[in-house]
Amino acid sequence: xxxVLVEAWxxxxxxxEHFGSLAIVDADAGVRAAIGDIDxxxxxxxxxxxxQALPLVESDAADRLKLTDDELAIACASHNxxxxxxxxxxxxxxxxxxxxxxxxxxxxxxxxxxxxxELAARGALPTAxxxxxxxxxxxxxxxxCALMGWTDSxxxxxxxxxxxxxxxxxxxxxxxxALHSTTGFDLSxxxxxxxxxxxxxxxxxxxxxxxxxxxxxxxxxxxxxxxRAAQRLRRAVAASPYMxxxxxxxxxxxxxxxxxxxFCKVGAEGMYCAALPHRGLGVAxxxxxxxxxxAAEVVMAAVIEALVTLDDDERDFIGAFSDVxxxxxxxxxxxxxxxxxxxxxxxxxxSAG
Amino acid sequence: xxxVLVEAWxxxxxxxEHFGSLAIVDADAGVRAAIGDIDxxxxxxxxxxxxQALPLVESDAADRLKLTDDELAIACASHNxxxxxxxxxxxxxxxxxxxxxxxxxxxxxxxxxxxxxELAARGALPTAxxxxxxxxxxxxxxxxCALMGWTDSxxxxxxxxxxxxxxxxxxxxxxxxALHSTTGFDLSxxxxxxxxxxxxxxxxxxxxxxxxxxxxxxxxxxxxxxxRAAQRLRRAVAASPYMxxxxxxxxxxxxxxxxxxxFCKVGAEGMYCAALPHRGLGVAxxxxxxxxxxAAEVVMAAVIEALVTLDDDERDFIGAFSDVxxxxxxxxxxxxxxxxxxxxxxxxxxSAG
Numbered sequence: 066x067x068x069v070l071v072e073a074w075x076x077x078x079x080x081x082e083h084f085g086s087l088a089i090v091d092a093d094a095g096v097r098a099a100i101g102d103i104d105x106x107x108x109x110x111x112x113x114x115x116x117q118a119l120p121l122v123e124s125d126a127a128d129r130l131k132l133t134d135d136e137l138a139i140a141c142a143s144h145n146x147x148x149x150x151x152x153x154x155x156x157x158x159x160x161x162x163x164x165x166x167x168x169x170x171x172x173x174x175x176x177x178x179x180x181x182x183e184l185a186a187r188g189a190l191p192t193a194x195x196x197x198x199x200x201x202x203x204x205x206x207x208x209x210c211a212l213m214g215w216t217d218s219x220x221x222x223x224x225x226x227x228x229x230x231x232x233x234x235x236x237x238x239x240x241x242x243a244l245h246s247t248t249g250f251d252l253s254x255x256x257x258x259x260x261x262x263x264x265x266x267x268x269x270x271x272x273x274x275x276x277x278x279x280x281x282x283x284x285x286x287x288x289x290x291x292x293r294a295a296q297r298l299r300r301a302v303a304a305s306p307y308m309x310x311x312x313x314x315x316x317x318x319x320x321x322x323x324x325x326x327x328f329c330k331v332g333a334e335g336m337y338c339a340a341l342p343h344r345g346l347g348v349a350x351x352x353x354x355x356x357x358x359x360a361a362e363v364v365m366a367a368v369i370e371a372l373v374t375l376d377d378d379e380r381d382f383i384g385a386f387s388d389v390x391x392x393x394x395x396x397x398x399x400x401x402x403x404x405x406x407x408x409x410x411x412x413x414x415x416s417a418g
Numbered sequence: 419x420x421x422v423l424v425e426a427w428x429x430x431x432x433x434x435e436h437f438g439s440l441a442i443v444d445a446d447a448g449v450r451a452a453i454g455d456i457d458x459x460x461x462x463x464x465x466x467x468x469x470q471a472l473p474l475v476e477s478d479a480a481d482r483l484k485l486t487d488d489e490l491a492i493a494c495a496s497h498n499x500x501x502x503x504x505x506x507x508x509x510x511x512x513x514x515x516x517x518x519x520x521x522x523x524x525x526x527x528x529x530x531x532x533x534x535x536e537l538a539a540r541g542a543l544p545t546a547x548x549x550x551x552x553x554x555x556x557x558x559x560x561x562x563c564a565l566m567g568w569t570d571s572x573x574x575x576x577x578x579x580x581x582x583x584x585x586x587x588x589x590x591x592x593x594x595x596a597l598h599s600t601t602g603f604d605l606s607x608x609x610x611x612x613x614x615x616x617x618x619x620x621x622x623x624x625x626x627x628x629x630x631x632x633x634x635x636x637x638x639x640x641x642x643x644x645x646r647a648a649q650r651l652r653r654a655v656a657a658s659p660y661m662x663x664x665x666x667x668x669x670x671x672x673x674x675x676x677x678x679x680x681f682c683k684v685g686a687e688g689m690y691c692a693a694l695p696h697r698g699l700g701v702a703x704x705x706x707x708x709x710x711x712x713a714a715e716v717v718m719a720a721v722i723e724a725l726v727t728l729d730d731d732e733r734d735f736i737g738a739f740s741d742v743x744x745x746x747x748x749x750x751x752x753x754x755x756x757x758x759x760x761x762x763x764x765x766x767x768x769s770a771g
Contacts, residue, residue: 073687073708075461075611075612075619075687076461076609076610076611076612076619077609077610077611078459078461078609078611078621080460080461080611080687080708081687081688081705081706081707081708081709082706082707082708083707083709084437084707106431107433108428108429108431108433169748170747170748171746171747171748171749172747173747174531178527178534181531181534181535181538182534182535182537182538183538184535185534185535185536185538185539186538186539186541188539196747256429256430256431257429257430258428258429258430258431258433258752258753259428259429259746259750259752260746260752261746261747261752262746262747263746263747263748263750266428266429268431334426334428334433334434335434352434352707353434353435353707354434354435354436354437354705354706354707354709354713355426355433355434355435356434356436356707356709356710356712356713357709357710359709360707360709393524393612393613393614393615393616394523394524394525394526394549394614394615394616395522395523395524395616396524397612397616399611399612399613399614400611
């Protein structure tokens with residue numbers, strides 16, 4: 066049975082409870098903490114975008130297209146679709162010689178309400194560039210330039226990338242290889258689904274996901290080119306954390322504050338993964354109800370509190386994510402989201418281990 | 419242990435699971451179905467707005483102010499904040515001789531994205547009338563007219579209603595009395611919290627909530643004036659279901675289709691209550707994770723399928739809520755939300771019982 070990791074309090078009572086599983090693993094696959102079933106495959110969704118971006122850098126695409134930190138960071142992002150995100154993703158496509166017409170992620174209104182209202186106020190509709198995955202997909206298109214052998218012709222690229230979201234396409238085969246080689250999990254026997262942005266998502270156990278992020282954070286166990294790519298992506302995201310999410314997004318706020326000490330990335334349906342490079346650890350969280358990010362964020366914050374060296378101000382900063390004050394429409398404090406004592410205890414043991 | 423009632427499927431695997439509790443009770447307090455712990459108090463949130471609206475009708479407020487079906491329905495609503503909802507709530511306040519300045523529910527952007535974008539496109543900001551609870555609060559203000567003895571002076575009413583969201587205010591005492599008398603649960607020993615719109619919410623067991631809705635649907639066990647008020651509210655909502663929710667809202671869609679056979683009302687944090695008057699039953703659902711409405715909606719749809727007499731078309735209509743096709747941004751089918759066999763089996767037994 067997966068235990069309750071997060072409680073939602075209202076007034077003097079627990080109103081709702083979130084069950085979940087958690088793996089904290091080192092680069093040698095040693096398990097530092099295991100809560101719930103860490104061997105059941107789960108769809109990691111967007112929590113593994115950084116692993117999926119490795120081929121972009123391990124190939125010569127990032128170098129040859131002179132991708133900036135902003136551009137590498139947005140390749141790992143589930144961004145808010147704010148104007149700065151739209152411009153950055155569009156700029157990557159421009160470097161590749163194509164436009165947003167090649168994107169196969171679909172369009173949706175920006176995650177950020179302010180950005181949505183700003184679009185609506187201009188009488189505009191969202192495009193694929195507003196899709197939270199547009200940076201990842203722009204990265205896939207840049208990778209395609211390398212895979213097709215740099216013919217320097219936008220027309221050929223458009224033909225080459227067509228259907229890039231399909232598992233059998235050269236681009237997606239590279240992306241899946243990166244997932245396979247970092248997690249060490251055989252994707253051919255994994256459950257498979259289609260992600261929100263139409264690429265495949267593979268069921269991978271938390272144990273393997275956490276191991277992959279320990280490798281991503283340390284380079285240990287990766288081939289040399291992949292280790293360099295991981296370091297470059299981590300540094301890019303630490304330098305441009307706004308690109309990974311945006312306004313009021315936990316990934317952005319945490320990495321703006323803690324820099325390279327934490328690489329963290331949320332995913333749909335209660336997923337959250339992180340690398341803690343200074344501790345040599347990877348983290349993978351799946352909330353069983355999967356409903357939205359609120360509970361996974363509390364668990365990730367509790368993990369960071371327990372395992373990352375923080376000063377007092379940083380501890381207060383992260384504590385506001387693991388013990389969240391809930392306010393109502395009048396700004397009155399009505400409750401809290403809190404990491405449970407059981408979770409705190411397990412993390413204390415992991416920290417001491 | 420509360421069982422899994424709803425599974426979220428993606429591709430060929432279960433991605434997420436929702437635990438929950440359910441009570442189905444008749445007007446004599448006979449339990450027809452009990453899943454999970456139905457004696458643990460839960461905050462019913464907005465699922466009991468219809469019970470909280472009883473004093474508005476049992477007093478002479480609804481008659482004397484000539485409240486329409488639209489207005490009585492919106493008094494029971496968690497509406498989308500669309501223009502028609504705003505106008506209707508404003509009209510109730512006008513009948514009471516005051517304006518939206520008296521509302522103490524706070525302001526938020528409309529639940530309906532289209533309505534939010536339309537506001538933004540006009541360069542406007544949301545007001546308390548856009549709050550999903552504005553109709554309920556307008557009903558409280560109308561009730562205050564009766565409680566203060568109809569002085570026919572807006573100025574006195576403004577003074578009288580001030581602080582109406584506080585538990586000790588005359589208005590809220592009437593509202594709490596309605597909850598107490600319909601549920602039969604002693605609120606003085608209940609957990610207490612503050613709701614999103616700032617009124618108190620009391621922890622009440624599902625057994626008592628379901629019993630209250632059996633009474634609400636049949637009038638059995640209510641005092642005469644309350645039984646008449648319940649009937650009038652049910653008919654008003656059946657006549658004006660758009661007022662209870664709005665575009666794409668399950669409560670609205672179900673009651674538009676099934677009329678007086680179902681009175682159902684969603685609440686925050688995974689709550690859902692219903693009266694099935696033709697079966698003499700009340701229903702109360704609490705999803706343990708409480709994250710949003712998706713799982714509670716599936717459970718309620720499965721309850722309606724099992725317990726309400728439906729023709730084939732109606733069965734298909736409701737089936738689309740208990741076995742929901744999930745599509746991604748490209749409109750590709752990626753998974754489903756489904757009532758579990760365990761839930762279906764329990765409901766089959768309840769139906770036969």
